Amino acid sequence: MERAQCLELLYPELQDKLVVTIMGACAQELYDLGHRESFFYLQHAMGLASSIGLGLALHLPEERVVVLDGDGSVLMNLGTLTTLARYRPRNLLHIIFDNESLLSTGGFDSQTTSGITDLAAIARGAGIQHVVTAGTLMEFGEAALEALERDDLSVIVAKVDAVGPDLYGMDLQLPENAFRFRRHILDRKQA
Amino acid sequence: MTVSYENSKIIFDGIKAAGIRTVSALPETWLGLVLQRAEDDPELELIQVAKEEEAIGIAAGAYFAGEPHLLLMQNHGFLAAINGIVSLAQLYSIPLCMLIALRGHWGEPYAWHTRGGIVTEGVLRALAIPFEYARDPAKVAAQIRDAYTFSESSLSPVALLLTRDLMED
Numbered sequence: 001m002e003r004a005q006c007l008e009l010l011y012p013e014l015q016d017k018l019v020v021t022i023m024g025a026c027a028q029e030l031y032d033l034g035h036r037e038s039f040f041y042l043q044h045a046m047g048l049a050s051s052i053g054l055g056l057a058l059h060l061p062e063e064r065v066v067v068l069d070g071d072g073s074v075l076m077n078l079g080t081l082t083t084l085a086r087y088r089p090r091n092l093l094h095i096i097f098d099n100e101s102l103l104s105t106g107g108f109d110s111q112t113t114s115g116i117t118d119l120a121a122i123a124r125g126a127g128i129q130h131v132v133t134a135g136t137l138m139e140f141g142e143a144a145l146e147a148l149e150r151d152d153l154s155v156i157v158a159k160v161d162a163v164g165p166d167l168y169g170m171d172l173q174l175p176e177n178a179f180r181f182r183r184h185i186l187d188r189k190q191a
Numbered sequence: 192m193t194v195s196y197e198n199s200k201i202i203f204d205g206i207k208a209a210g211i212r213t214v215s216a217l218p219e220t221w222l223g224l225v226l227q228r229a230e231d232d233p234e235l236e237l238i239q240v241a242k243e244e245e246a247i248g249i250a251a252g253a254y255f256a257g258e259p260h261l262l263l264m265q266n267h268g269f270l271a272a273i274n275g276i277v278s279l280a281q282l283y284s285i286p287l288c289m290l291i292a293l294r295g296h297w298g299e300p301y302a303w304h305t306r307g308g309i310v311t312e313g314v315l316r317a318l319a320i321p322f323e324y325a326r327d328p329a330k331v332a333a334q335i336r337d338a339y340t341f342s343e344s345s346l347s348p349v350a351l352l353l354t355r356d357l358m359e360d
């Protein structure tokens with residue numbers, strides 16, 4: 001299964017969610033489906049997408065937050081899983097696209113390559129109650145729909161192929177993304 | 192030498208008076224009494240991280256949510272959070288109001304704190320992060336408020352360094 005397929009499947013469900021994605025291929029694939037004001041692309045600062053998601057979820061209990069993470073990124077901030085477990089925001093879905101690769105920086109192996117490290121086991125060990133590994137698009141779709149309906153913190157580790165988009169580029173400056181994302185959230189709070 | 196009960200209370204009251212509603216932090220000795228108060232106070236929510244860099248992300252989330260937030264850490268935690276500060280806060284113009292316990296400086300008896308203490312000011316300067324020293328309990332509440340105001344207006348990280356004069360009796 002490819003991450004782009006997962007994102008395509010998920011995209012209609014993201015309509016009314018706040019979404020934070022990691023840098024590179026994942027950000028581009030989401031953007032290519034059509035930018036929304038509720039999307040924040042963390043184009044650097046590896047590891048912090050889930051921390052931003054936690055900050056959003058705790059401060060906006062009436063919103064639902066989806067984090068699109070990667071194996072390399074989450075490996076840089078494994079402590080985040082323990083902080084997520086401790087504060088257990090009911091409105092957060094943390095999807096880790098595990099392509100067993102540092103794809104966006106040349107496709108080097110990561111610690112999850114060949115299944116050496118099991119991120120779902122780490123998430124469970126961290127104390128997260130709802131953790132699913134999805135190996136097929138069907139499994140991913142089911143897990144995502146369940147998680148979005150569940151009133152609890154969920155983690156999905158989606159095992160995807162190490163492939164990304166052919167072309168990169170966004171018509172969006174980084175601070176512009178931050179300003180507009182914040183504006184959008186404040187407008188939603190007012191509404 | 193003990194952590195100042197009085198001044199910890201002044202700092203905590205200053206944080207609340209600045210309108211802060213949530214705090215992310217990693218505990219350390221000088222911050223202990225402030226954090227205990229935060230834990231016990233229903234009006235202030237404490238989010239305790241496993242590593243200080245997480246708090247940069249959480250602070251960004253709070254900012255996007257429009258909620259007044261403050262970070263508490265020791266200087267070694269600041270050093271551990273630098274890529275988050277640079278590649279999230281500074282890159283995206285996100286304010287951070289950081290209260291940093293300045294361990295390892297004038298009068299420091301513990302060797303393990305000293306390298307971090309010696310380099311902290313230089314690192315703040317290299318990162319163009321505006322900072323002030325908090326030494327006087329009569330001024331620290333205003334300094335916290337001013338740090339928060341300035342972080343929000345400049346869309347930048349701002350640091351208030353909590354010194355030994357303030358934190359120890």
Ligand SMILES: Cc1ncc(C[n+]2csc(CCOP(=O)(O)OP(=O)(O)O)c2C)c(N)n1
Nearest residue numbers: 024025046070071072073101102103104105
């Ligand atoms: C602190 C830091 N170190 C190294 C890099 C270089 N880098 C850019 S993307 C990337 C890999 C990201 O891997 P992952 O999160 O698994 O996402 P993927 O690219 O595989 O989709 C790395 C290591 C970086 N951006 N930041």
